[in-house]
Amino acid sequence: xxxxxxxxxxxxxxxxxxxxxxxxxxxxxxxxxxxxxxxxxxxxxxxxxxxxxxxxxxxxxxxxxxxxxxxxxxxxxxxxxxxxxxxxxxxxxxxxxxxxxxxxxxxxxxxxxxxxxxxxxxxxxxxxxxxxxxxxx
Amino acid sequence: xxxxxxxxxxxxxxxxxxxxxxxxxxxxxxxxxxxxxxxxxxxxxxxxxxxxxxxxxxxxxxxxxxxxxxxxxxxxxxxxxxxxxxxxxxxxxxxxxxxxxxxxxxxxxxxxxxxxxxxxxxxxxxxxxxxxxxxxxxxxxxxxxxxxxxxxxxxxxxxxxxxxxxxxxxxxxxxxxxxxxxxxxxxxx
Numbered sequence: 102x103x104x105x106x107x108x109x110x111x112x113x114x115x116x117x118x119x120x121x122x123x124x125x126x127x128x129x130x131x132x133x134x135x136x137x138x139x140x141x142x143x144x145x146x147x148x149x150x151x152x153x154x155x156x157x158x159x160x161x162x163x164x165x166x167x168x169x170x171x172x173x174x175x176x177x178x179x180x181x182x183x184x185x186x187x188x189x190x191x192x193x194x195x196x197x198x199x200x201x202x203x204x205x206x207x208x209x210x211x212x213x214x215x216x217x218x219x220x221x222x223x224x225x226x227x228x229x230x231x232x233x234x235x236x237x238x
Numbered sequence: 239x240x241x242x243x244x245x246x247x248x249x250x251x252x253x254x255x256x257x258x259x260x261x262x263x264x265x266x267x268x269x270x271x272x273x274x275x276x277x278x279x280x281x282x283x284x285x286x287x288x289x290x291x292x293x294x295x296x297x298x299x300x301x302x303x304x305x306x307x308x309x310x311x312x313x314x315x316x317x318x319x320x321x322x323x324x325x326x327x328x329x330x331x332x333x334x335x336x337x338x339x340x341x342x343x344x345x346x347x348x349x350x351x352x353x354x355x356x357x358x359x360x361x362x363x364x365x366x367x368x369x370x371x372x373x374x375x376x377x378x379x380x381x382x383x384x385x386x387x388x389x390x391x392x393x394x395x396x397x398x399x400x401x402x403x404x405x406x407x408x409x410x411x412x413x414x415x416x417x418x419x420x421x422x423x424x425x426x427x
Contacts, residue, residue, distance in 0.1 A: 121254025
């Protein structure tokens, strides 16, 4: 039962993603060509409202569902892994038009070939795990 | 106009963006964190990848909530496309439409180019590169960077994390390079 709220929130995310079209290959392509404000508006407004909400959480005004203070982990300090990994992801994002969240949402939309995008992404994650010790981070 | 008709219109960016922030906030409220690419590592671990790399040796069930979240995402995509669908094409910039048509892509049907992202598209070289090659780069790159659009661009930037800003700059370096210099050649195949 503890999982129900996550399924419901995921359903909401899937509907938002489809209706606001951030799962659309066309929208991602248009973003990378700077031919529309749509995707920049989505990401920008999400980050601005998100930053305000996190600021309110950090001031201690909002506690978590379990009654505890919500805690944040700072990301490890580095440059190489974020820039190199980010660039490799960006190359793939512009090809598939989908980051990991939209892959699931697109399968639900009936684009069943995205099951293969997903399987290939699993393989990519697996290969990263094999090569991790050899890669600069 | 009834509620279903109202919701079936395309949602503008100033609705979609804030609702993503609501999703991120809800996951924090539930004691977790918005980051979808973790599900890929979880599934690798569940499938036994720990035998080959210590990177996958952890209790994948701790990410069960995230697997439920993406299962919900899949269901939500089904619901939106089945009961909230809108017959009009995505309202793209006319310049984008003209260029895509010159590449033989029909931008007036669906939310992804169906000539590429379909089983028949998979059997073409460009379809194979975009589906299988693209998927591999997404999976490899997100794990190398330690997160994807949800973990870095939304969660990380909202929390003013410098590493996430570096990752997002990388997303655009890779995405712009692909879009301007490689994708035109792939689409001409």
